[in-house]
Amino acid sequence: MIIDVHVHARGKETAKEVIAALDGKGVDRAVVFAPSGNRVGAKVREHIDFIARLAKEAGGRVIPFAFIDCSYSQAAAEVERAVTEKGIKGVKIIPDRWPAWGEEALRVYAKAEELGIPILFHTGILWSWGDTSRFCRPCEFEIMMEYPKVRFAMAHIGWPWTDECLAVAGKIMYMRRGRKHDGPQAFVDLTPGTPPIYREDAIHKALTYLGDDLILYGSDSVAGRLNDVLARDKELFAKMGLPAATQEKIFSKNALAWLGEK
Amino acid sequence: MLLDCHVHVLGDYSKTAREALAALDASGIDRAVVMSDNPADRPDVRANTEYVLTLARESGGRILPFVWLNPLAGDALDILDWAKDAGIRGVKLIPDHWFPYDPPVLPVYERIQALELPILFHSGILWLWGDTSRQCRPANFEILMEFPNIRFAFGHVSWPWTTECLCVINKVRHLRRQRGLPPQQAFGDLTPGMPEQERLATVKFALDFVGDEHLIFGTDDVVGGGGYAKNVIESYGKVFDSLNLSQETREKVWCRNALRWLGEEG
Numbered sequence: 001m002i003i004d005v006h007v008h009a010r011g012k013e014t015a016k017e018v019i020a021a022l023d024g025k026g027v028d029r030a031v032v033f034a035p036s037g038n039r040v041g042a043k044v045r046e047h048i049d050f051i052a053r054l055a056k057e058a059g060g061r062v063i064p065f066a067f068i069d070c071s072y073s074q075a076a077a078e079v080e081r082a083v084t085e086k087g088i089k090g091v092k093i094i095p096d097r098w099p100a101w102g103e104e105a106l107r108v109y110a111k112a113e114e115l116g117i118p119i120l121f122h123t124g125i126l127w128s129w130g131d132t133s134r135f136c137r138p139c140e141f142e143i144m145m146e147y148p149k150v151r152f153a154m155a156h157i158g159w160p161w162t163d164e165c166l167a168v169a170g171k172i173m174y175m176r177r178g179r180k181h182d183g184p185q186a187f188v189d190l191t192p193g194t195p196p197i198y199r200e201d202a203i204h205k206a207l208t209y210l211g212d213d214l215i216l217y218g219s220d221s222v223a224g225r226l227n228d229v230l231a232r233d234k235e236l237f238a239k240m241g242l243p244a245a246t247q248e249k250i251f252s253k254n255a256l257a258w259l260g261e262k
Numbered sequence: 263m264l265l266d267c268h269v270h271v272l273g274d275y276s277k278t279a280r281e282a283l284a285a286l287d288a289s290g291i292d293r294a295v296v297m298s299d300n301p302a303d304r305p306d307v308r309a310n311t312e313y314v315l316t317l318a319r320e321s322g323g324r325i326l327p328f329v330w331l332n333p334l335a336g337d338a339l340d341i342l343d344w345a346k347d348a349g350i351r352g353v354k355l356i357p358d359h360w361f362p363y364d365p366p367v368l369p370v371y372e373r374i375q376a377l378e379l380p381i382l383f384h385s386g387i388l389w390l391w392g393d394t395s396r397q398c399r400p401a402n403f404e405i406l407m408e409f410p411n412i413r414f415a416f417g418h419v420s421w422p423w424t425t426e427c428l429c430v431i432n433k434v435r436h437l438r439r440q441r442g443l444p445p446q447q448a449f450g451d452l453t454p455g456m457p458e459q460e461r462l463a464t465v466k467f468a469l470d471f472v473g474d475e476h477l478i479f480g481t482d483d484v485v486g487g488g489g490y491a492k493n494v495i496e497s498y499g500k501v502f503d504s505l506n507l508s509q510e511t512r513e514k515v516w517c518r519n520a521l522r523w524l525g526e527e528g
Contacts (some may be wrong), residue, residue: 073514101393143393163422168395175389209457 002230003063004030005120006155006191006218011035011050015057017224022061022189025226028252031120031259032062032223033092037069039144044068044078052086054223062223063259065090065120070105071098079108083115089259095135101143109147116149118258123165124156124193138165141186145172148181151258153216156193162202166209173210184214187258190250191218192229200236213245216255263517264292266491267382268417268453268480273299273311277486279320286324289483289491292517295382296485297328297354302390307331307341315348316483323367325485328382330354333370334376346377351524356384357397365403367452371409380413380523381406385420385427399470400427406448407434409437412446415478418455424464432472446475449523451516453480454494462501474511478520 008032022030032053037044048066055064066082068075068091082088091112098104112119121141126132131186138158142148158165165188172186188210194202206215219229237247256262266286286294296317298310307329314327329345331353343355353374360367362383374381383403388394393405401421406412420427427450435445450472456464468477480499483491502512521527 025376137396139396139399142395145392161422163424164387171387171389171395175391205459208459244338 001028002026003028003217003252004219004221004226004230005153005216005255005258007032007221007223007226009016009033009035009051009054009223011047011225013054015059015062018054018058019061021221021224021226025228025230027230029061029063030223031065031090031218031255033065033120034067036094037067037072037075039069039071041074041078044072045081048078048082048086048088052082052088055087063089065092067092068108069094069096070102070108075104076107076111079111079117080115083117088117090118090120092120092122094126094128095140096126096128096132097135099135100140105226106143109144109150113147113149116260117259119150119152120189121152121154122156123154123158123161124153125160130209137161138168142168142171143184144185145175148176148179148185151183151185151187151260153189153258154186155189155191155218157190157202157206159193159202162194162198162205166206169210169214173214183257186253187214187216187254189216189218190233193219193220197227200240204234204240207242207246212249213254213257215250216258217251263292263513264290264480264495265450265517265520266291266481266483267478267520267523268413268482269294269296269487270484271296271310271313272484272487273303274484277317279317279325281486282317283321285486285488285491289489289495291392291416291495293324293326294485295326295352295480296330297382300330300356301332301335302358307335308344311341311345311348311350315350318349318351326351328352328354331370333367334360337368339373341392342373342377342379345378346379347450350379352380352382354382354384356388357402357489358388358390358394359397361397362402368405369481371406371412375409375412378411378525380415380525381488382415382451385416385423386418387422397421399423400430403448404433406431407437410438410447411444413449413525415449415451415523417451417480418453419450419464419468421456424456424460428471431476435472435476446519446522449476449478449519451478451480452498453482455482458497461497462504465498465501466505467509469505469511474514475519475522477515479516480524
């Protein structure tokens with residue numbers, strides 16, 4: 001089974017188009033984010049309702065995530081509505097000019113913990129205009145240790161801060177063992193981001209340092225038109241000689257653990 | 263000679279100096295910096311420090327005692343004065359929920375400079391619970407250039423920010439040269455932290471980039487420990503062999519650079 005944890009919706013896709021795109025690339029299920037959130041909350045509810053409807057029509061192949069900007073004053077309330085009324089399964093968050101450890105974000109994490117849903121954070125260089133990337137460094141997300149029931153993923157292996165991303169995931173993995181928390185909390189989403197020249201090295205380091213239980217596959221596709229990352233990663237994993245069991249974890253089993261389905 | 267610049271007590275006050283020295287002998291270590299315990303765990307810094315001072319007094323100079331200080335504590339300056347009089351040889355600091363450039367910390371550096379003590383900073387990922395590592399990035403420590411007589415070391419070569427660490431060391435080195443100052447103010451402490459598979463590339467880059475006068479060796483073992491130090495020594499020994507390092511460079515990294523950091527060699 002292949003689960004792609006990183007797919008964007010633009011708000012116009014039909015379930016038929018999305019299923020055809022998934023079938024075309026051999027993807028069984030995909031985490032699909034609602035169109036992007038924003039700090040004034042414009043259309044946030046409309047976007048969440050769209051992705052919820054798409055997921056319902058796609059018959060379980062689309063795992064719907066809300067896209068929330070934590071600086072929106074009603075963000076936590078919207079997350080609650082999305083989950084309890086619309087069946088949203090998780091939240092995508094980009095710290096866009098606000099710190100991941102700021103008070104407004106903490107309210108959203110607390111709500112996610114209360115609702116038992118995972119978060120996918122953008123981490124790494126952020127292609128939004130201006131002074132935005134420094135908010136997305138992996139070490140900014142250590143605050144999540146204060147919300148130990150929230151499973152979260154750091155997208156793009158935090159590139160260009162891949163070592164930092166692995167160090168943060170490693171810290172959390174080892175320190176949770178000391179406190180007897182159940183299961184992993186911090187996951188690493190391989191979604192590019194990483195240019196090809198960095199990718200093999202980053203994946204090799206991730207598996208060597210963290211083992212194979214925390215790594216997720218993602219493509220950064222658009223829902224109705226999936227890109228070729230899956231084929232390229234399959235080729236790369238074969239070149240790296242990754243065992244079938246490791247590939248199975250990366251392509252689906254770890255995602256199920258992150259999503260809370262196993 | 264081999265000098266381990268990074269040894270902890272970690273709450274075990276049962277070890278005698280004889281046991282501590284036997285452990286050093288077993289690992290092939292001649293001398294070791296032993297830090298008092300983390301004041302966040304054991305707030306009585308004077309009592310913590312007395313233990314490492316006692317070990318040092320009974321070690322014939324092989325144990326070099328450091329005081330681990332919370333620079334934001336109200337009595338930080340008094341403790342420094344007392345510790346220096348009592349024979350402490352340096353200071354350990356971890357930026358734990360404070361930044362190295364925060365104004366309240368600066369008078370502590372001022373006093374450390376006046377007392378002519380070196381500092382061992384934790385830098386790099388910090389395994390304390392929660393939001394703690396971002397304070398420990400190497401670039402945060404450039405403020406130490408304002409205290410040019412303090413020799414300081416970056417623990418763990420700041421992993422995962424090793425490149426940043428070496429860039430800061432190189433910056434400090436070059437700018438001091440321009441001012442006619444001895445270039446060795448900032449040192450990179452090779453103490454793990456850094457995963458084993460990263461060590462060869464990091465040491466190679468460090469030596470190529472900043473030369474062989476800025477790396478010091480450490481283990482992160484506990485005083486009287488049982489073999490971990492030996493593993494670290496063997497790991498770095500293999501790295502040095504793979505890089506075909508000269509005997510002179512090895513001596514610098516194993517010991518002589520640390521003596522300069524400690525102020526025992528000019």
